[in-house]
Amino acid sequence: MHMADALISPTVGATFAAVSGAAVIYSARKLKESANEKIVPLMGVMGAFVFAAQMINFTIPGTGSSGHLGGGMILAILLGPHGGFLTLASVLIVQALFFGDGGLLALGCNIFNMAFWTCFVAYPLIYRNIVRQGSRPAAMTLGIIGAVLVAIQLGAFSVVIQTLLSGRSDLPFLSFVLLMQPIHLAIGLVEGLVTAAFIAFVKKVRPEILEAGTTSIPGTQVPIRKALVGLSIFALVTGGILSWFASRHPDGLEWSIKKITGATEISEPIDGVIPMLGSIQKKTALFPDYEFKDTKAPPKEENQIEQTQIDQNASMISPGTTVAGVVGSLMTLVLACFIGFAIKRRKRRAS
Amino acid sequence: MTAFDSTFLDLGRLDSLSYNNTIIHRIDPRAKLIVTVVFIMAVVSFPKYALTGLIPFFTFPILIAYLAELPIGFLFRKLVIVSPFALFIGIFNPFLDREVITRLGFMNITGGWISFASVILRFILTVSAALILIATTSFPGICNALDRLKVPRIFVIQLMFLYRFIFVLTEEALRMVRARRIRAVDQKHPSFKLFVQMLGLLFIRTLDRAERIYLAMQSRGFDGEVRTLKKLSFTFGDLAFVCLFLLLFAILRLTNSSQLLGNLLLKAFQ
Numbered sequence: 001m002h003m004a005d006a007l008i009s010p011t012v013g014a015t016f017a018a019v020s021g022a023a024v025i026y027s028a029r030k031l032k033e034s035a036n037e038k039i040v041p042l043m044g045v046m047g048a049f050v051f052a053a054q055m056i057n058f059t060i061p062g063t064g065s066s067g068h069l070g071g072g073m074i075l076a077i078l079l080g081p082h083g084g085f086l087t088l089a090s091v092l093i094v095q096a097l098f099f100g101d102g103g104l105l106a107l108g109c110n111i112f113n114m115a116f117w118t119c120f121v122a123y124p125l126i127y128r129n130i131v132r133q134g135s136r137p138a139a140m141t142l143g144i145i146g147a148v149l150v151a152i153q154l155g156a157f158s159v160v161i162q163t164l165l166s167g168r169s170d171l172p173f174l175s176f177v178l179l180m181q182p183i184h185l186a187i188g189l190v191e192g193l194v195t196a197a198f199i200a201f202v203k204k205v206r207p208e209i210l211e212a213g214t215t216s217i218p219g220t221q222v223p224i225r226k227a228l229v230g231l232s233i234f235a236l237v238t239g240g241i242l243s244w245f246a247s248r249h250p251d252g253l254e255w256s257i258k259k260i261t262g263a264t265e266i267s268e269p270i271d272g273v274i275p276m277l278g279s280i281q282k283k284t285a286l287f288p289d290y291e292f293k294d295t296k297a298p299p300k301e302e303n304q305i306e307q308t309q310i311d312q313n314a315s316m317i318s319p320g321t322t323v324a325g326v327v328g329s330l331m332t333l334v335l336a337c338f339i340g341f342a343i344k345r346r347k348r349r350a351s
Numbered sequence: 352m353t354a355f356d357s358t359f360l361d362l363g364r365l366d367s368l369s370y371n372n373t374i375i376h377r378i379d380p381r382a383k384l385i386v387t388v389v390f391i392m393a394v395v396s397f398p399k400y401a402l403t404g405l406i407p408f409f410t411f412p413i414l415i416a417y418l419a420e421l422p423i424g425f426l427f428r429k430l431v432i433v434s435p436f437a438l439f440i441g442i443f444n445p446f447l448d449r450e451v452i453t454r455l456g457f458m459n460i461t462g463g464w465i466s467f468a469s470v471i472l473r474f475i476l477t478v479s480a481a482l483i484l485i486a487t488t489s490f491p492g493i494c495n496a497l498d499r500l501k502v503p504r505i506f507v508i509q510l511m512f513l514y515r516f517i518f519v520l521t522e523e524a525l526r527m528v529r530a531r532r533i534r535a536v537d538q539k540h541p542s543f544k545l546f547v548q549m550l551g552l553l554f555i556r557t558l559d560r561a562e563r564i565y566l567a568m569q570s571r572g573f574d575g576e577v578r579t580l581k582k583l584s585f586t587f588g589d590l591a592f593v594c595l596f597l598l599l600f601a602i603l604r605l606t607n608s609s610q611l612l613g614n615l616l617l618k619a620f621q
Binding site: 002003004005006007008009010013024025028029031032038040041042043044045046047048049051052053055056057058059060061066069086087089090091093094096097098099100101103104105163167168169170171172193194197198201202205206209323326327328329331332333335336337339340341343 | 354355358359361362365387388391392394395396399402403406407409410413414416417418429430433436437440441443444447448455463466469470471473474477478479480481482484485490493502503504505506508509510511512513514515516517519520521523524525527528538539540541542543544545546547548549550551553554555557558560561564565568608609610611612613614616617
């Protein structure tokens with residue numbers, strides 16, 4: 001499932017874009033070191049193959065509903081982790097641009113959720129440990145299904161974490177996890193079955209391709225621990241820096257901290273950077289008060305009579321402001337369309 | 352027409368739209384990429400309950416779509432069939448956040464409905480921005496921009512390969528799907544076993560074709576580098592385009608223009 005721009009905050013989007021970008025650079029460097037230039041066109045072709053294959057629907061056994069291929073593990077197995085990662089990232093880029101699946105800012109999240117877990121965690125830690133040269137078909141099937149299941153579970157869990165950190169959805173953590181993980185268990189099982197059957201087919205018809213994938217393409221033996229540690233440190237640092245900037249505004253991270261700690265406001269130190277930033281924000285920002293609801297609204301007091309509560313509650317917006325907002329929004333839309341029509345008319349006259 | 356056919360046709364239509372020659376198409380791909388990313392950042396950075404503040408941002412997609420002579424209906428249809436994960440998650444908000452925030456006439460409006468509406472607006476704005484980017488820039492243009500922005504060369508080249516092969520392979524897959532459909536009218540989709548065989552066949556054909564094309568390219572002197580005749584240059588006009596839109600986004604982000612306009616109108620009529 002694609003993470004969407006509409007659900008993420010800039011901090012989350014930028015952090016994961018940085019992490020995925022680093023993983024792209026790392027993979028490209030590793031491929032270059034291996035100096036296997038023939039693999040580059042092959043990666044493009046395989047990416048296009050997965051893209052085309054994703055469009056073929058099939059009947060999921062036992063359910064009657066239809067599904068399609070994801071293809072991540074197929075790419076990792078046939079191209080190795082680095083080639084597979086870059087190819088899967090490219091497929092996601094094309095999907096984001098042509099189909100609007102996810103979005104441009106959420107691209108980093110999507111590459112992380114789907115390609116990173118598949119190629120750098122599930123493939124080396126599970127698939128490579130179960131499936132070896134000359135493994136029996138049963139072991140191969142087991143290894144593939146296990147790896148796909150783990151990759152998709154981790155991906156689904158990342159979607160939950162990213163949504164939670166962004167704070168655009170009200171879904172609480174536990175219900176969200178209970179909603180996502182079982183669905184993706186089913187998706188992962190079907191994907192695992194297709195992947196295993198496909199690899200078995202390739203092994204039967206063109207065994208040399210699989211052998212090439214595991215032996216002659218260098219870089220299959222990833223120093224995975226080093227890469228993982230490096231990437232997570234990088235993620236923590238970028239996330240930390242970005243959220244420090246973002247915390248100037250009531251943003252997702254703050255919101256989720258609020259949800260987790262249960263406190264409505266984290267006590268701020270009296271002197272230091274935060275109050276200074278706060279005063280800068282008060283001076284420069286025109287926008288903290290105009291929205292329908294201030295995120296830092298005081299807690300509702302239950303014992304008040306409803307009428308006075310409506311009058312006094314600071315988070316209530318007077319109906320007048322609301323009407324003005326609605327009228328203004330409609331007018332802005334009309335104006336925007338009018339500009340468009342005017343351009344079109346002028347163009348027609350000119351031609 | 353099956354869903355596959357229409358997806359394939361849409362793909363081709365977006366591609367051919369991107370080779371038009373309008374004032375927007377002529378702008379440097381890097382400029383358009385930067386402006387689009389900043390636009391999405393600005394939209395996404397609005398707080399959870401933002402609604403009126405988001406509306407003025409529609410100016411950007413509407414303006415660009417008209418200037419680039421893009422078919423609005425087509426873009427809108429693409430928007431509707433996009434996978435609705437954001438809406439699927441957002442629809443929970445009205446049920447979870449029931450605190451009444453404001454009133455419009457007789458209606459009490461809860462925070463959940465406002466944040467859900469906000470998700471819908473974000474969804475429309477960000478997806479249309481991405482579609483407009485591809486429809487005005489062309490995929491090779493974007494690859495070129497990525498290359499100039501120092502994205503690893505290997506990644507960009509394989510992205511270009513991927514794009515060239517997409518149309519060929521999708522057509523191949525489309526033929527297979529059609530052939531099966533004709534032979535088994537009562538079964539909408541292939542069974543699991545048949546699906547894997549189709550996948551395998553598509554894969555074998557793909558490899559053979561790739562091998563032929565690669566040999567043909569090598570015999571014509573391909574050395575891993577893709578060269579284009581069109582020279583990219585970042586002109587003064589491109590710079591002006593970037594500055595103008597960044598300024599517009601900054602103004603729209605920092606002031607709530609539609610609320611201001613509404614206040615003004617209401618005052619004028621009182």
